[in-house]
Structures are given as structure tokens and as C-alpha cells.
Amino acid sequence: MQFSGARVASFVVPLGLGLLLGVTGPMAEHGGGGPGAAAGAVFNGGWPWAGYAFLVGYFRRSKIESVVLAPVGLAIGVVAYYMTKGNLASLGGMDSSGAGSSGIALWGVLAFLFGAPLGLLGNLARVPGIGGLFFRLLIPVVAFYETSMRLEMESRGPSQVVLGTWTTVRFTAVAVAVALVSHTVWGWWRPRRGRPAGVGAD
Template sequence: MSTVQLLPVISSAVIAGAVVGAGGPLLDAAGGGFSYALAAILSAGWCYAALAFCVGMVDTTKLRAAGGGAVSLTVAVLAYYITKATQGDFAAADLTDTTGQTTYFSWGEFASMTSLWGVVALVLGPLLGLAGWMARRGRVCLPFQLLIPVIALAETTMRLHVEASSPSTPVVTAWEVVRTAAVVLIGVLLAYAAWTKWRSQPRAQVRG
């Protein structure tokens, strides 16, 4: 495949990754219940997994799917931590200043967090991209189609369990909506797979 043919694929993966990665922190800083809810969704692990999965799903070859998944997820991680850095999340107090008013940018913390999740992105990105490709073009699609809704269901259930004692907030409502949507999607996918299998079975001919 030529470089010219790869450019649209890479560009799409980069744009999608940048939107998801930077979108979470920016919406969180914007304030407001709706913004907080969207920020929580965009910053969730299942959303990052869905990013690489969807990029792989629209690609036409396994190699492009794997590459697109890796690129989109890595860019998302970089965009997330760079945006958080510009918002002052990695500012540390200067202990030599007795007033406690002097801060500096903690390059060590920034580098360690970015490197850790960057490695995770490089490992999981290609796998999720391939899973997306298999969900659309593989011989057995159903297990791969169920991957993202199952991840979303598991993560939201865990988050809601942790926040069970807290009052209802827009973020908690967002988790409940995502979990409900995941359950519905799982049911639809299973029902459609069963219906497709039933239709593909040979019918007994009615003898006159």
C-alpha cells in the first residue's frame, strides 16, 4: 500500500484519537452537569477501547485495522495527558518555598503516566483494531461484536457499585445510561445472531 493511500487512514485515526483524548479533560473543565457526564464517558476505559475498535472496524485490511487501532489509541493517550498538563494537573509544590505558593511542572509524573498508558495503547490498540475488523469481516463475528458492550457493562457496573452510596449525579446517571445501552445492545446482537442462524437453516419442503 502506498503512502498516499495510507494518509487518509492515519489522518482519521489521529483526528479520532485527538477528539476522544482531549475531549474528556476539556469537557470536564467546562463545568455543568451535562459536560461532566460527557467528560466521564469520553474518559472511560470502554470508550477508549471503542475508539480503537471502531477505527479497526472501518478499515479494509487486518494490517490497516491493527495500525489504525494503535495510532488512534496512542494519540488519545497523548492528547489526554497533554491537555491535562495544560490544565495544571501536573503542577507540584516547590518544597523549598516555605510559603507553599511556588509550583513547578512535574515532568517525572507526566512522563511516567504518559509512558505507562502509551505502552498499554501500543499493546491493546492493534488487538482492539483487529477485533473491530473481525466484528465486521470475520467468519465468526458475534464474539467480537459483543466485546465493547461487555467491557462497557463490566466497567459501568463496577463504577456504579463503588458509587452506590453516593447521591445521584449527572455522572452516575451517565453510567446508568451506558450500562442500560450495553445490556440492550448485547440482547439485540444475540437475538440477531439467533435469528440469522435460524434463517440459514434448511427448511423442510412441504409435500403436496
């Protein structure tokens, strides 16, 4: 079986994005400063990882490819995360807790356990209209819930930059959810608005 360059790229790109996801969090933390703290607060959270697996499934036409690529990409990201974290910790200026093989093993297993269903849910979110709306709302809901819990439980520890980042993510999640619902309702209602009275009635 021969694969075209575009077909190969369609597999390589999502896996490469998983690698980038894993590297970004530790690199942002290591960079320091306000931007680094904000980026670290975002990419070290759980919702971007869930969002990555979800979007991998969303942009695949095949459910099988969604279920396979999402967890593989997450696993690549996990390995990249802990390897980057360990290497930066050896250079100093960064916490190395959990950066060993045990962290890779634990989160690697979780990547496969959660990556496959998230990829499938992302694929189901491709269903147009109200049928796919509840799936499309998954990541905004996860982002809102996670950041709300962090703000409630860790409000005294993190810096104001981190707290501000979590607050921004929470409000953005609400805005995205409202936009998704509005777009779906408008798409459902618009064809019916221009339909002449009595059309479709028995």
C-alpha cells in the same frame, strides 16, 4: 507508490478521531455543569478507548492496518489527553494529578499493548453471522462490566449526574448486546424459514 486523497483520508480520519477522543474528556470536565460531568464520566472511562480501537479495526479491511492504526490512534489520544489536562490544570479549576510525562509514558505503552489486539478483534468482528458475533459483543460487555464495577465501588463519591450516566451506559450496553444477538439470529434463521421442506436434506 501514489496514494489517492481518499486513501490518505482513510488513515488521517481514524488518527484524528483518536486526537478528538483524548481532548474530549478533559475539556468536558473543565466545562463543568451537568453536561460536562456526564461527558467526562463517559470519555474518561476505559470502554470508550477500547471501543475506539475496536472500531478502527472494524472499519479496516486489512488486518495489518487494523493492528497498526488502532494503537497509534490510541497513543495520539493519550498524548492529547494528558497535554490537554495539563494545560487546563495550569489555568486552574482542574486536577493535574498524573498529567505529566510519567502518565503519558505509562498509558502510551498500554495503548500499544492493548490497541493492537483490540484492533485485530475489531477486524475479526467483520465476519458475518455467528462467527463474528462474539467479537462484536466485546465492547458492550466491557462497557457493562466497567460501569457495573464503578457503580459498585464508587457509588458514594460521584455526583448523581455521574451515577446516572454510568447507569445509562450500562443499560445501553445491554440493549446493544441484545440487538446484536437478535440481528445475528434473525439473519441466520430468516433464509431457513422460507426454505422448502426437504431442501438440503440428503
